[in-house]
Amino acid sequence: MADYNSMELMICVASRFLENGATVVVGTGAPCAAAMLAQKMHAPNLMAFFEAGAFAPILPTMPISVGDSRTFHKALMASGMLETMEACQKGMVDYCFLGGAQIDMYGNLNSSMIGIDYEHPKVRFPGSGGANDLASLTWRTMVITPQDSRRFVEKVDFITSPGYLTGKGAREKAGLPKGSGPYKVVTNIGVLGYDEETCRMRIESVHPGYSVEDIKKNTGFELLLAKKITETAKPTEEELRVLREQVDPYKYIIGRG
Amino acid sequence: MQELKSGTRELMQFYDCDEMRDYFRKKDKSLRSKLTTVSDAVKNLISDGEYIAVGGFGGVRIPTAVLHEIVRQRKKNLGLSGHTATHDFQILVAGECINRCDIAYIIGLEARGLSSNARKAVETGKVKVVEWTNAALAWRYKAAAMGVPFLPARNMMGTDVFRYSAAKEIECPFTGKKLVAYPALHPDVGIIHVHRSDIYGNCQIDGIQIADYEMARAAKKLIITTEQIVPTESIRNDPTRTIIPYYLVDAVIEVPFGSYPGNMPYMYYSDEEHLKEWLEAEKDPQRFKEFLDKNIYNVKDFYEYVEINGGLKKLHKLMQIEKLTKEGR
Secondary structure: OOOOOHHHHHHHHHHHOOOOOOEEEOOOOHHHHHHHHHHHHOOOOOEEEOOOOEEOOOOOOOOOOOOOHHHHOOOOEEOEHHHHHHHHHOOOOOEEEEOOOEEOOOOOEEOOEEOOOOOOOOEEOOOOOOHHHHHHHOOEEEEEOOOOOOOEOOOOOOOOEOOOOOOOOHHHHHOOOOOOEEEEEEOOOEEEEEOOOOOOEEEEEEOOOOOHHHHHHOOOOOOEEEEEEEEOOOOOHHHHHHHHHHHOOOOOOHHHO | OOOOOEOOOOOOOOOOHHHHHHHHHHOOOOOOOOEOOHHHHHHHHOOOOOEEEEOOOOOEOOOHHHHHHHHHOOOOOEEEEEOOOOHHHHHHHHOOOEEEEEEOOOOEEOEOOEOHHHHHHHHOOOOEEEEOOHHHHHHHHHHHHHOOOEEEEOOOOOOHHHHOOOOEEEEOOOOOOEEEEEEOOOOOEEEEEEEEEOOOOOEEOOOOOEOHHHHHHHOOEEEEEEEEEOOHHHHHOOHHHEEEOHHHOOEEEEOOOOOOOOEEOOOEOOOHHHHHHHHHHOOOHHHHHHHHHHHHHOOOOHHHHHHHOOHHHHHHHHHHHHOOOOOOO
């Protein structure tokens, strides 16, 4: 077996989707590590916003809050939340990273509650925070999440952050900015994307050691298949070295893998 | 044009913009000292049933001394703007001070985990909630700060967050596009912790201001706690940095290390050990009661709270972590 854990793999794979010169809103945890890794590998001018108002910091260590002082360490700007949100709304932000307790085939995310009666939730979660804002207003939504059929469900109990809602054209019809929406879902088993015609989730690549069947088994809805399904490239020695030595030397995040 | 939708919840807090103009016209704008104590500020400016907003970002630059005092004075039935409300929400729920909350983010403490006590309060309906997002609440402050009844935006539509909000869809008069209208949010009382203020309430904040620029301008009454009181001369020497002008402010209290156990940018980092103690203590009701007695009800003031949790030695360590001379986060 390869000498990396699933968290390291997800971070490395996600980082490769972030190109030099792009803008991204990141949260704490894996997304933050993926953005930092991309900056140190192939995208030195990947510019990161944090939702509480920081822009383009040089992160000295992993922040624990998206508003803590690490997020604007040697930043180009320490502003306010609306600076970030309004940059998204006017089309200046390419990517955001989100997570959730549930995701469906259209990439709709639930981080609000489990249960179907709003007044009496079975389990209550924190809610949108800035997630709905970023999923509504950035161009492309990325998700990093472990994959299992309790999380990848036919129907989310509550749409906190919009994916493609009910399918092609539904976002625009609802009033959300056109051309925006879910992009990739990076899991511990593979990489999922979205079919252009139906906006449904599809399998695009499978991580080394796993199969298409493994992905299907861990998904609670029918997945489409990309025309060509590839095997995900393993993390390179260089990616792992930079991730372990420079991005997360105290293993705050990769220690959870 | 398609049908325009409305959120299904009732608006918790709304004042007509002309009513607010009258209010702000009458607000005392004389340059007078606002210095007071935490206990007097809470006693005189926060009444049971009012709607409050807390500055900072849940565990960053929070006015802990005032939050604890609200609990100690056993304020009841307060409404809260839950704009990334993390440790602040946890404190107010622990004291059973709030019964309703406009929420963007509650219950969680970001990467630290979830508050079981806060979660229970929402799941059992002890705290009624209406859904919003961080941007939505910030735009609601901004509308209030601008003196207009609402602001349009392009998020939230098509989701259950909209469905369980009190927002409305409108049609843009210029483009015909569907937009969401966010009603102005004027909290009855705003509470903000800052780096520097003079005795009149001219305040400077270092680092990100989150939504405090807007919230300070939206609130009817504003309580400021500050790391230090500075001479007005130093404000006048650098007026570009005044984020909150004195005429918005009703009370100023000097509370050094006032964001503890939260982070205060450039000064001290959050006390992760103590925040973990909170989360652990909540798991057992009896233990949590003892924890609250020890940390809030049976302490005289904020100084004593800091003292029993490690005092100067702890603060020194948090300063070193913030300045990156000691490992930690």
